[in-house]
Amino acid sequence: MLRANFHTHTTFCDGKNTPAEMAEAAYRLGFEQLGFSGHMDPTYHMDFPAYRTEIARLRAEYAGRMDILAGVELDQRWLAQSVAGAEYVIGSTHFLTGADGEDAAIDWTFERSEKLCREVYGGDWYRMCAAFYDEEARVAERTGCHIIGHFDLISRFNHEHPAFDEADRRYLKPALEAMEYLAATGCLFEINCGALNRGWRRDVYPALPLLKALNSFGASIIIGSDAHEAGLLNGGFDEAVRRAMICGFKDTCVLAHGADGGVVCRRVPLADCLSAETERES
Ligand SMILES: [Zn+2]
Ligand SMILES: [Zn+2]
Structure with missing residues (x-):
């Protein structure tokens, strides 16, 4: 199985478990790396120095057993300078x-998204999606991120409350333009299991058609559970691996500390990432 996660929330932001509890759970799962990525956005912004201190403490505690990294999930509407010293940045558009x-979250409730669509976009979901992808296209430049987080978050409620057709050209065109633009920056794209592992969606982000396009744009991927609790640290990983393989990806990236202490990106064959149970099934 994939023994690493780089999208991890804790009680420093909106997670249910402390960093120490998350690290213990990751270690029990046999993880080789655990990257923390607390929120820094208009709604949740951590005490960043305290967060870094706690992650550094855990890194020392697990030294030689599991590699711990201090990343951050930086929303493009928050201050990039507030996360100086983060070992990696997931750039997100919420x-x-x-x-x-004011900033209006697009992933809280369907009712809030519907209200936003009605009040700002005249009830035209395709216009709102186009505005989202216009914003999303700027995420790398605004955050200086290494990883593009949950690329198509705007589709968060679309399974439970179908509001637009994800196969419609009015949706796909701006999405693909943003994706191709971001792929050219060299950022890794996250396959985010957060909505799948919480039962909110039947798919990972990016959804399958976008993931296929991502492969054609030559981008590299990194799989993240977007865990907000210890029990979901590897939630959805097998699904993410399967979808990536269907879309033609051969490997996924993991981050680790290199010999000089800096963060390096390593490629792991996807064929080695399915859990033993899944391998037996297939
Ligand atoms: Zn997010
Ligand atoms: Zn997150």
Whole structure:
């Protein structure tokens, strides 16, 4: 199985478990690397120095047994300078601008998204999606990220509350343009299992058609559970690996500390990432 996760939340932001509890659970799962990625955005912004201190403490505690990295999930509407010293950055887009001019989260509830769509985009979901992808296309430049987080978060509620057709050209065109633009930056794209492992969606981000396109754009991937609790640290990994293989990817990336202490990116064949149980099934 894949023994690493780099999208991990804790009680420093909106997670249910402390960093120490997450590290213990990861170690029990046999993880080789665990990357923390607390939120820094208009809603949740951690005490970043305290967070770094705690992750550094855990890194020392697990030295030689499991490699621990201090990353961050930086929203493009938050201050990039506030996360100086983060070992890696997941760049995410969680907000559009509401009718009141304030940041409006697009992933909280369907009702809030529907209200935003009605008030700002005249009820036209395709216009709202296009605005989202216009914003998403800027995430690398605004955050200086290494990883593009949950690329198509705008589709968060679309399985439970179908509001637009993800196969419609009005949806796909802006999505693919943003994706191709971001792929050219060399950022890794996250396959994010957060909505799948919490039962919110039947798919990972990016959804299968976008993931196929991502492969054709030559981008590299990194798999993340977006765990907000210890029990979901590897939640959805097998599904993510299967989908990546279907889309033609051969390997996924893991981050680790190199010999000089800097963070390096290593490629792991996807064929080695399925859990033993899944291998027996197939
Ligand atoms: Zn996020
Ligand atoms: Zn997250």
